Amino acid sequence: MKNKMTSMSKASRDNLWTILMLIIAFAVVQGFRMGGLVNSHMDGMLVPICVYATMAVSLNLVVGILGELSLGHAGFMCVGAFASAFFSKLFENSMGVFPRFLLAILIGGAVAGLFGFLIGIPVLRLNGDYLAIVTLAFGEIIKNLINVLYVGRDSNGLHFSIKDQASLGLAEDGEMIIAGPQGITGTPFNSNFVVGFLILLISTIVVLNLINSREGRAIMAIRDNRIAAGSVGIPITKYKMFAFTLSAVIAGCAGALYAHNLSSLIATPARFGYNMSILFLVFVVLGGIGSTRGAIIAAVILTLIPEVLRFMSDYRMLIYAIVLIVMMIVNWNPTSRAFIRAHIPGKLSGGKKAAGGGEEGR
Amino acid sequence: MALLEINQLSIQFGGLRAVDDFNLTVEKGDLYGLIGPNGAGKTTVFNLLTGEYKPTEGVIRLDGKDITGRSTIEINREGVARTFQNIRLFKQQSVLDNVKIGLHNQYSCSAVSSILRLPSYFAVERQMNEKAMELLSVFDLEGEAETISANLPYGKQRKLEIARAMATNPKLLLLDEPAAGMNPNETQELMEDISYIRENFGMTILLIEHDMRLVSGICEKLTVLNFGRILTQGPTKEVLSNPEVVKAYLGDD
Numbered sequence: 327m328k329n330k331m332t333s334m335s336k337a338s339r340d341n342l343w344t345i346l347m348l349i350i351a352f353a354v355v356q357g358f359r360m361g362g363l364v365n366s367h368m369d370g371m372l373v374p375i376c377v378y379a380t381m382a383v384s385l386n387l388v389v390g391i392l393g394e395l396s397l398g399h400a401g402f403m404c405v406g407a408f409a410s411a412f413f414s415k416l417f418e419n420s421m422g423v424f425p426r427f428l429l430a431i432l433i434g435g436a437v438a439g440l441f442g443f444l445i446g447i448p449v450l451r452l453n454g455d456y457l458a459i460v461t462l463a464f465g466e467i468i469k470n471l472i473n474v475l476y477v478g479r480d481s482n483g484l485h486f487s488i489k490d491q492a493s494l495g496l497a498e499d500g501e502m503i504i505a506g507p508q509g510i511t512g513t514p515f516n517s518n519f520v521v522g523f524l525i526l527l528i529s530t531i532v533v534l535n536l537i538n539s540r541e542g543r544a545i546m547a548i549r550d551n552r553i554a555a556g557s558v559g560i561p562i563t564k565y566k567m568f569a570f571t572l573s574a575v576i577a578g579c580a581g582a583l584y585a586h587n588l589s590s591l592i593a594t595p596a597r598f599g600y601n602m603s604i605l606f607l608v609f610v611v612l613g614g615i616g617s618t619r620g621a622i623i624a625a626v627i628l629t630l631i632p633e634v635l636r637f638m639s640d641y642r643m644l645i646y647a648i649v650l651i652v653m654m655i656v657n658w659n660p661t662s663r664a665f666i667r668a669h670i671p672g673k674l675s676g677g678k679k680a681a682g683g684g685e686e687g688r
Numbered sequence: 689m690a691l692l693e694i695n696q697l698s699i700q701f702g703g704l705r706a707v708d709d710f711n712l713t714v715e716k717g718d719l720y721g722l723i724g725p726n727g728a729g730k731t732t733v734f735n736l737l738t739g740e741y742k743p744t745e746g747v748i749r750l751d752g753k754d755i756t757g758r759s760t761i762e763i764n765r766e767g768v769a770r771t772f773q774n775i776r777l778f779k780q781q782s783v784l785d786n787v788k789i790g791l792h793n794q795y796s797c798s799a800v801s802s803i804l805r806l807p808s809y810f811a812v813e814r815q816m817n818e819k820a821m822e823l824l825s826v827f828d829l830e831g832e833a834e835t836i837s838a839n840l841p842y843g844k845q846r847k848l849e850i851a852r853a854m855a856t857n858p859k860l861l862l863l864d865e866p867a868a869g870m871n872p873n874e875t876q877e878l879m880e881d882i883s884y885i886r887e888n889f890g891m892t893i894l895l896i897e898h899d900m901r902l903v904s905g906i907c908e909k910l911t912v913l914n915f916g917r918i919l920t921q922g923p924t925k926e927v928l929s930n931p932e933v934v935k936a937y938l939g940d941d
Contacts, residue, residue: 532803535803536802536803539797539809539813540797540816541799543792544789546781547789549780550781551778551779553740553772553776556760556764557760557764558764558769558789558793558852558855559793561761
């Protein structure tokens, strides 16, 4: 009994460290900003860092905890970004900033979650790599779909078209909201570091609390051994759907944050394409699959490096590659893992859950 | 009424009839053994019973209720739990968590209250922990509750699998070669554990086993399977002295 109590606090102590790490990092950065120690270029990086770290948390839920591969997470971010920006444009002059932005984030999450759910229905009943293929296609399709979507508004209401601007037939007082390849311009500039941090913090708490619960254990049971999970009556499809949809919701919220940080939101491959999805996967893998904290750290470091090393111009990608390799060795080499576990108890070495996932294969 | 009634169960994989015209009646409280040479179709019977495979023909009744062709999840909820010949634990998770996953359907707590850490979450966790520790202590595993299950010695992994199956509160427990890979001491302990859960939980057990010491030691009735068909059925002593059974195991002389 005594043993049980100390161990329970071990898992939550580990989570507490993650939360504390985030809060301390936030406080330090805020302190620097107030002291005027952060230049405007770095200041502009803060929101994207929060976006990418939140995406890492989101994807880690699918890849590390559920054990399924998603190669289209940028697609969910894209859906969330456009849904929320669309909403903000629509109600730009009819609502206060705070309730509108809050609603925009929730709508971004909800719409992305809906897409996640719809994709999950056919795919998550199957086993194997189908999810990877379908999400990959989804990411590409959604991007191209938005690029041909025209939405305008005039006194008669909303007009939709997938042809061109003229076919909308807007009246004189009409206004474009989504202009196909030009995307959405003039989204209110509501995102800031504090909001970004809060979204990251809430996503992290949600995922960590989920992991250490009845539902989280069921999800990890499916990852560890699907047949055994079925044999003890775990409803496999239900929990797969749940984890995947929740992950899509978080990605949508990150997308909303992203959209309200840009003057023009365009569904370009550079922003929402396959490469971005892979980048998110890199965060998760280098952070140590299944470790939420690791994924966040990897996202922050890998987003910062190219910017910090900008003065080295082309050589910075060389350093980037070296950092990737070093992180891989530190996180995955058995000797270094043993070293970290022995010398940094509890903190960086991560708890039992953190080490889960890929270690033994699935 | 018998707890488990199987009538004319058959399954065909292409041209192979892996189980053919299989009949079995297990009464409540029985400790029943299913034996036979390798490849006889014993595990296939288990897979049919638990819904892993759908039978080509035949009816399976549990407590009078037809469960033929249901999914593994539904069948588990009806009260059939099993262990696996090749151990299938949730390897990355602790011994305690393995049992708590088995307890999943015995407790309910919404995902929202888990995520928001509402009081009901803590109440359910506490109850699950207590129940899981209780089950672990039956198998002498309470000292290893926090060990990652993959790091347990082999014999204890087998016991943990039984504890996890017991956690689903079954009416019928299916053990697929529980003593495989165990040394004589471990087998002895296992026999005691099986007798214990049978007496204290009123459990009905159907087991597959090759270890004849275990089979003759604790099973009361046996069914012998050979090439997917029943060779003979009856009380353990009679079956084991049947020349047909000896021939199936050792071959003709």
